[in-house]
Amino acid sequence: MNNKKKVISALLIIALVVIAVTTFINKKLDINKNTLDDNIPGYEVKSDSPQSVGLGKPAPDFTLKTLDGNTMTLSDLKGKKVILNFWASWCPPCKDEMPYFQEYYKKYAKKDNVEIVAVNLTFNDNLTNVENFVKSYDLTFPILLMEEEGLNLTYKIYTIPSTFMINTKGEIEKQILGPLDLDTLRDYITNLE
Structure with a gap:
């Protein structure tokens, strides 16, 4: 007992x-x-950071194939403000921010003289997943495919999403790591040359 x-x-x-x-x-x-x-917003990379690509300097030029089979060259967009975003379909913060990018593109991009260029890290993704992602979020801005490594090293993409705000002269004004929301996108674009 x-x-x-x-x-x-x-x-x-x-x-x-x-x-x-x-x-x-x-x-x-x-x-x-x-x-x-x-959904903690992205943070700006400072010009003295080792991850900085070169704020105030020309954005490194590139040409990539688009999801619809054409090609796009960054320097062809000179004269427009450019939101250059690096992402992957498997990235949760990328999934969080994409609806905001689409909403901005639909409502404000034309009026603000802005082009959104979304570069998928296709070498580390799957084309079918990219197509399904774009379809599920009904994305209408250009989706570029980085099928081989290289550009990610040029732009020091160690974290995704990574976004660059490029002014009408083709210079990088802001470099942001992490997800963005609609208000943050609008603030950055409003203050962009």
Whole structure:
């Protein structure tokens, strides 16, 4: 009988420990979930950062194939403000920001003399996934395919999404790491030459 009480006491202690640990873990997960749900906006790369591509300098030129089979050259957009975005279909923050890019493109891009150029890291993605992603978000701005590494190194893309705000002279004015929302996009474009 005495052993039975000890076993029951031990089981109760174990049950209480399991409940305490489970409660602690659930609270931590809720904190992390709430942090993720806040969709922390991207942050600007400073000109003295090792990740800076060269603020105030001409954006490195490139030509890439578009999803619809044409090609696009960045320097052909000189005279327009350009939002240059690097992304992948498997990237959760990219999924968060794309509806805002589409909304901006649809409502404001023409009026603001802006072109959005979304470069998919296709060498690290899957073309079918890219097509499905574009279709599911009903994206209408140009989607470029980086099928081989190289441009990502030129632009120092270590984090996606990465976005560059390029002025009408073709110079990089802002470099942003992380997701953007509609208000942030509009603020950056409003202050762009």
